[in-house]
Amino acid sequence: MSLNIEVIHQENTKSELADFRAGDTVTVNVKVIEGSKERIQPFKGVVIQKKNTGIATTLTVRKMSGNVFVERIFPVHSPRIDSIVVDRPGKVRQSRIYYMRDLRGKAARISERQV
Numbered sequence: 001m002s003l004n005i006e007v008i009h010q011e012n013t014k015s016e017l018a019d020f021r022a023g024d025t026v027t028v029n030v031k032v033i034e035g036s037k038e039r040i041q042p043f044k045g046v047v048i049q050k051k052n053t054g055i056a057t058t059l060t061v062r063k064m065s066g067n068v069f070v071e072r073i074f075p076v077h078s079p080r081i082d083s084i085v086v087d088r089p090g091k092v093r094q095s096r097i098y099y100m101r102d103l104r105g106k107a108a109r110i111s112e113r114q115v
Helices: 003-012 098-102
Strands: 025-034 037-051 058-065 068-075 081-088
Touching: 025 058, 037 068, 037 098
Parallel strands: none
Antiparallel strands: 025 037, 025 081, 037 058, 058 068
16 A cells, blocks of 8 residues: 555544444444534444444444334444444354344343453
8 A cells, every 4th residue: 555545544533442242242433524513422332333444444234223224324434423432342153243233122132241
């Protein structure tokens, strides 16, 4: 990779990130701009996948809003992401838990991982 690209990657990479993985329940605090005001909106859900490495890292978070499931993909090193807080570590055996999309109710529970 070019030296200029590496410098840009290092400048934009966040160093103080929580250590999270698939199955963890996280709260992603997102900066939302409405008109001239800026506020922080939390998005709490289960991490379905963590993808890529370096500055291109993304995570997919799934939550239930009313009776509808919502999935949102966040670029981890984006300036719009204020913080990522791990609320509850989950114990899963796969790195991409797409099977959660088919589960409902008690079947969709994830047991807690001992840290």
